[in-house]
Amino acid sequence: MTAFAPAASSHVMNTYGRVPIALERGQGVRVWDVNGKEYLDGLAGIAVNTLGHNHPKFVPALQEQLTKLIHTSNYYNVPGQEVLAQLLTERSHMDNVFFCSTGLEANEAAIKIARKYGVDKGIATPVIVVYEHAFHGRSIATMTATANEKIRNGFGPLLDGFLRVPVNDIEALKKATAGNPNIVGVMMEPIQGEGGLHPMRADYMKQVRELCDANEWLIILDEVQAGMGRTGKWFAHQWAGIVPDVMTLAKGLGSGVPIGAVVARGKAAKVLQPGNHGSTFGGNPLAMRAGVETIRIMEEDQLMQNAADVGEHLKQALKTAFADTPQVLDVRGQGLMIGVELDRPCGALIARGAEEAALLFSVTADTVIRLVPALILSRAEADEIVARLAPLVKKFLSEGAAK
Numbered sequence: 232m233t234a235f236a237p238a239a240s241s242h243v244m245n246t247y248g249r250v251p252i253a254l255e256r257g258q259g260v261r262v263w264d265v266n267g268k269e270y271l272d273g274l275a276g277i278a279v280n281t282l283g284h285n286h287p288k289f290v291p292a293l294q295e296q297l298t299k300l301i302h303t304s305n306y307y308n309v310p311g312q313e314v315l316a317q318l319l320t321e322r323s324h325m326d327n328v329f330f331c332s333t334g335l336e337a338n339e340a341a342i343k344i345a346r347k348y349g350v351d352k353g354i355a356t357p358v359i360v361v362y363e364h365a366f367h368g369r370s371i372a373t374m375t376a377t378a379n380e381k382i383r384n385g386f387g388p389l390l391d392g393f394l395r396v397p398v399n400d401i402e403a404l405k406k407a408t409a410g411n412p413n414i415v416g417v418m419m420e421p422i423q424g425e426g427g428l429h430p431m432r433a434d435y436m437k438q439v440r441e442l443c444d445a446n447e448w449l450i451i452l453d454e455v456q457a458g459m460g461r462t463g464k465w466f467a468h469q470w471a472g473i474v475p476d477v478m479t480l481a482k483g484l485g486s487g488v489p490i491g492a493v494v495a496r497g498k499a500a501k502v503l504q505p506g507n508h509g510s511t512f513g514g515n516p517l518a519m520r521a522g523v524e525t526i527r528i529m530e531e532d533q534l535m536q537n538a539a540d541v542g543e544h545l546k547q548a549l550k551t552a553f554a555d556t557p558q559v560l561d562v563r564g565q566g567l568m569i570g571v572e573l574d575r576p577c578g579a580l581i582a583r584g585a586e587e588a589a590l591l592f593s594v595t596a597d598t599v600i601r602l603v604p605a606l607i608l609s610r611a612e613a614d615e616i617v618a619r620l621a622p623l624v625k626k627f628l629s630e631g632a633a634k
Contacts (some may be wrong), residue, residue: 250582257284260605260612262591270585273592273616275605278424278456278568281483281525281534283605288528289486289521296520303516305509311519315492318526322465324474325496329503330514334455334481335368337491341418341451341477342372344495344502346392348449349415351502357415359451360394360408364426364596367418367453376418378426398429401438408446416449416476417442421467424456424603427596428563428570433471440473449476449499455491459483460529460606462566463539470565483606488521534606542566545602545613552621558628567608571600571620573628580627588619600624 252264260272260283275283282289303309316328331337342359349357359376366382367373374382375389383389394414396407408414417439423429443450452475457467461483464470468478476499481491491513495502512518529535546562546569553559553571561572576597584590593601602616 250585252585259283259285260608268589270589270591271612271615271619273590273602273604273620275603276487277482277593278461278603279482279485280487280605281459281461282486282528283607286486286528286607288531289524292520292524293488293517296517300516302512304511305514309514309516309519311516311523312514315519315522315526318523319480319492319494322526323478323494325478325494326500327495329493329495329508329510330518331491331493331510332489332512332518333491334453334479335370335373335491336510336513337455337479337481337493338367338373338376338453339370340493340503340508341453341479342376343508344477344493344499345416345418345449345451347507348499348502349413352415352447354413354415356392356413358392358394358411358413359415360396360404360417362419362423363395363397364423364429365395365418365420366423366425367420398423399432399435401435401442404439404442414446414448416451418451418453420453420455420457421471422457422462422565422568424568424601425595427572427599428568428601430563430565431471436468436471436473440471440475443476451475451477451479453479455479455481456603457568459525460535460538460566461568461603463535463542465535467565484525485518485521486525488518490518490522492522529606532607537608538566538606541608541610541613542569544610545569545608545616548614548617549620552617553624556625556628559624564602567602567604567606569602570595571602571624573598573600573624575628575631577624577627580623583627584620584623588623590616590619590623592620 254262255265256263262270262272319328345359346357361376363378365378367376375393396404421431452468454466458480478494484490549562558574560574564570578594595601
């Protein structure tokens with residue numbers, strides 16, 4: 232280890248507002264920076280490190296795969312793709328999978344499926360319904376589907392073909408789409424991660440499924456952040472008892488190895504044909520092994536049940552800790568995807584959390600503290616998160632009025 236190494240580099244593009252620490256190693260739900268300081272990781276790489284750090288079953292499997300094949304090409308069959316695709320389709324009750332490397336890529340492919348589905352039906356200008364507070368990525372197409380103006384501004388004309396509606400309002404959706412022959416699908420996050428941890432109600436998702444069926448629209452569910460067991464089921468929409476036409480995955484699917492997936496069924500599963508879409512790195516042997524091993528270990532160690540149980544414990548502990556703090560407006564979420572909403576912008580807490588509490592978390596939608604730790608989190612570690620976070624937040628709130 233290099234002692235007291237600098238945390239930043241002038242040769243990397245300045246695209247992130249980074250906290251001035253540089254992480255070097257991890258174990259379980261803890262990480263250490265280059266200067267040896269230990270942190271409790273409540274962020275898990277933004278809902279990526281499903282199995283935590285240096286998992287004793289996961290790492291040896293990747294090491295073995297590294298000695299065989301890392302990457303070939305989609306000119307050839309990749310056996311791991313079929314293995315992982317079968318695991319995903321069995322657990323989602325869907326039909327087939329396209330593999331890529333990120334959530335953005337997966338959402339881009341889902342948008343292409345919906346648009347081509349419409350064009351194939353004779354709709355020259357297909358329109359996809361998206362939502363207030365939505366986040367689907369930062370490419371031109373996914374940025375257009377995203378609601379945050381700060382992300383969208385400064386890049387010139389965005390794409391046509393998107394219609395935005397409020398969350399959890401079926402009448403607003405019906406009104407916005409009434410008489411529009413160009414609608415081809417509805418795209419939503421079951422829980423809006425970047426938008427402030429806003430959940431879609433189960434009854435609303437059922438109503439949207441019914442509306443899509445009645446109009447032959449696709450329902451596209453972005454499970455990039457909420458999927459892969461984080462809420463206590465494989466996919467967050469399963470709490471509503473529905474099955475989508477298209478589902479996107481990434482983040483937790485590879486436990487830190489870059490991977491993305493588009494899962495489709497029925498008519499949506501047949502839209503893309505050779506030449507319609509592709510990904511150089513998508514479905515490479517290393518990423519496929521990471522996905523397969525993630526699912527295997529999750530099932531062996533019952534991590535979905537752990538996410539449900541420890542997540543509920545964490546949420547209730549946070550509610551108790553902030554019961555006497557009216558500036559904390561809400562504690563919400565499901566499983567190990569939890570938001571703590573304050574009455575004021577709190578982005579400064581990201582750096583202060585690392586410095587003052589040795590706790591890693593993020594802030595979304597300016598006012599919502601986001602906790603998405605690894606699914607291996609124990610109750611004791613959840614209590615430790617609360618013990619570190621609550622005093623930090625209360626101190627921050629005592630320093631000034633809401634703005």
